Amino acid sequence: MHVYIDKITNEHVDKEITIKGWLYNKRSSGKIHFLELRDGTGLIQAIAGITDVGEEIFEEIKKITQESSVIVTGKVSKHPKKENFYELVATKVELVSLAQEYPISKKEHGPDFLLDNRHLWLRSKRQMAIMRIRHTIVKACRDFFDNRGYTLFDSPILTGNACEGTTTLFETDYFGQPAYLSQSGQLYGEAGAFALGKIYVFGPTFRAEKSKTRRHLTEFWMIEPEVAYLELEGIMELAEDFLSYLVERVLDKNKVELEIIERDFKKLEGIAPPFPRISYTEAVEILRKEGINFEWGGDFGAPDETIISGKFDKPVMVHRFPTEIKAFYMKRDPKNEKVVLGVDVLAPEGYGEIIGGAQREDNLDFLLERIEEHKLPREIFEWYLDLRKYGSVPHGGFGMGLERAVTWICGLQHLRETIPFPRMLQRLYP
RNA sequence: UCUUCGGUAGCUCAGUUGGUCAGAGCGGGUGACUGUUAAUCACUAGGUCGUAGGUUCAAAUCCUACCCGGAGAGCCA
Numbered sequence: 001m002h003v004y005i006d007k008i009t010n011e012h013v014d015k016e017i018t019i020k021g022w023l024y025n026k027r028s029s030g031k032i033h034f035l036e037l038r039d040g041t042g043l044i045q046a047i048a049g050i051t052d053v054g055e056e057i058f059e060e061i062k063k064i065t066q067e068s069s070v071i072v073t074g075k076v077s078k079h080p081k082k083e084n085f086y087e088l089v090a091t092k093v094e095l096v097s098l099a100q101e102y103p104i105s106k107k108e109h110g111p112d113f114l115l116d117n118r119h120l121w122l123r124s125k126r127q128m129a130i131m132r133i134r135h136t137i138v139k140a141c142r143d144f145f146d147n148r149g150y151t152l153f154d155s156p157i158l159t160g161n162a163c164e165g166t167t168t169l170f171e172t173d174y175f176g177q178p179a180y181l182s183q184s185g186q187l188y189g190e191a192g193a194f195a196l197g198k199i200y201v202f203g204p205t206f207r208a209e210k211s212k213t214r215r216h217l218t219e220f221w222m223i224e225p226e227v228a229y230l231e232l233e234g235i236m237e238l239a240e241d242f243l244s245y246l247v248e249r250v251l252d253k254n255k256v257e258l259e260i261i262e263r264d265f266k267k268l269e270g271i272a273p274p275f276p277r278i279s280y281t282e283a284v285e286i287l288r289k290e291g292i293n294f295e296w297g298g299d300f301g302a303p304d305e306t307i308i309s310g311k312f313d314k315p316v317m318v319h320r321f322p323t324e325i326k327a328f329y330m331k332r333d334p335k336n337e338k339v340v341l342g343v344d345v346l347a348p349e350g351y352g353e354i355i356g357g358a359q360r361e362d363n364l365d366f367l368l369e370r371i372e373e374h375k376l377p378r379e380i381f382e383w384y385l386d387l388r389k390y391g392s393v394p395h396g397g398f399g400m401g402l403e404r405a406v407t408w409i410c411g412l413q414h415l416r417e418t419i420p421f422p423r424m425l426q427r428l429y430p
Numbered sequence: 431u432c433u434u435c436g437g438u439a440g441c442u443c444a445g446u447u448g449g450u451c452a453g454a455g456c457g458g459g460u461g462a463c464u465g466u467u468a469a470u471c472a473c474u475a476g477g478u479c480g481u482a483g484g485u486u487c488a489a490a491u492c493c494u495a496c497c498c499g500g501a502g503a504g505c506c507a
Contacts, residue, residue: 030463401507
């Protein structure tokens with residue numbers, strides 16, 4: 001009977017089962033082989049003693065290389081040394097395909113080599129754990145919004161306009177006219193919110209910035225809720241509820257994986273609303289108290305963000321940024337024209353910005369003014385301006401970089417480990 | 431684009447003031463071992479020292495240029 005490793009329970013003890021998978025590692029000791037098997041759901045050690053399998057099979061096992069695909073049948077027993085661990089006393093070992101010399105050894109490798117072999121690196125314990133946590137987070141993102149009555153609203157990936165006009169986009173040819181890969185689904189999301197009330201966009205986004213840091217990918221996934229009649233306070237409440245929910249779900253589903261990647265999950269256990277809220281101006285004061293000569297009006301660099309977020313053990317929400325440094329669509333604060341009703345959420349432990357959000361400019365004339373200030377071509381925004389002509393309402397939302405959230409929750413050093421095949425400045429392979 | 435660090439065996443790296451400096455561990459191969467957990471032990475095969483010039487009696491080592499990569503800045507999620 002074929003059983004997946006993670007489904008083995010006490011009920012299987014002393015019963016014969018079959019595992020279909022790959023040889024993860026092998027240790028031999030004269031007349032006994034220890035075969036560490038993986039099948040995608042977990043790892044189990046099979047024992048093949050010469051007296052159990054016979055001399056012929058025993059000799060065959062000697063030849064099986066790391067990552068060869070195998071089907072192993074045997075009787076389930078409890079591990080003699082470890083509690084809650086099962087073993088398989090093998091009776092039959094069938095070789096499906098003998099693997100050639102496997103490039104990834106048990107010792108350490110450099111990042112470049114591992115990324116060249118990403119298609120194989122994904123088979124390692126650590127990478128499998130990260131992929132499972134990523135999956136939990138993606139599922140939690142969807143569940144969070146689905147449970148609150150949001151509608152999934154897919155924005156186009158090919159667009160004719162450079163959305164925010166700030167970042168560099170990937171250009172492609174669209175039947176003779178230039179088209180760009182989407183850098184954000186937000187503007188389309190606003191149209192969705194005016195139709196469906198509460199929506200979220202969840203898809204890949206593309207940025208052709210020549211960013212060579214461990215916080216950047218050229219292709220990454222972003223989840224962007226957009227809500228009609230939601231103002232800045234509500235956006236911040238939504239963001240803190242959302243992030244708390246993601247953390248809670250990972251703590252609930254992935255304790256084993258967090259242990260594999262050696263995440264100190266005590267640092268995650270306190271993540272719950274309310275999150276601290278500080279204004280941009282207050283953040284500048286924090287920097288100045290630290291002796292940094294920071295002028296009001298500038299944007300925070302990564303080291304600045306680390307200092308600010310270091311003051312809190314929860315994500316901190318920095319709101320009301322200077323108008324000049326933020327995108328054209330952000331609504332100016334009616335009480336202070338110099339700032340916009342935007343918010344950045346900075347993750348703890350120096351992980352930086354994981355969410356950027358704002359209340360949107362809902363007044364047609366003000367929006368036109370801002371488009372002019374930013375020297376953006378009005379024509380391509382006509383449809384967007386229509387939203388302000390036909391029943392405009394206060395509204396807003398935010399975008400969360402999925403990989404940045406995974407990086408923070410997993411406590412990783414590199415964003416590139418959080419996506420199956422990372423796309424970076426120097427990496428399009430594999 | 432700028433700053434900075436690096437490129438030596440399949441992989442991770444060591445290599446001192448230029449002179450037995452072509453090395454180790456892992457992985458591969460051969461052998462030993464019935465409770466191993468990156469198993470261990472013995473033996474063994476692997477290299478145009480990123481590329482091209484230059485200095486020198488002598489270059490992995492010093493100089494110049496170039497190529498490739500990492501980290502960071504800017505920009506952002």
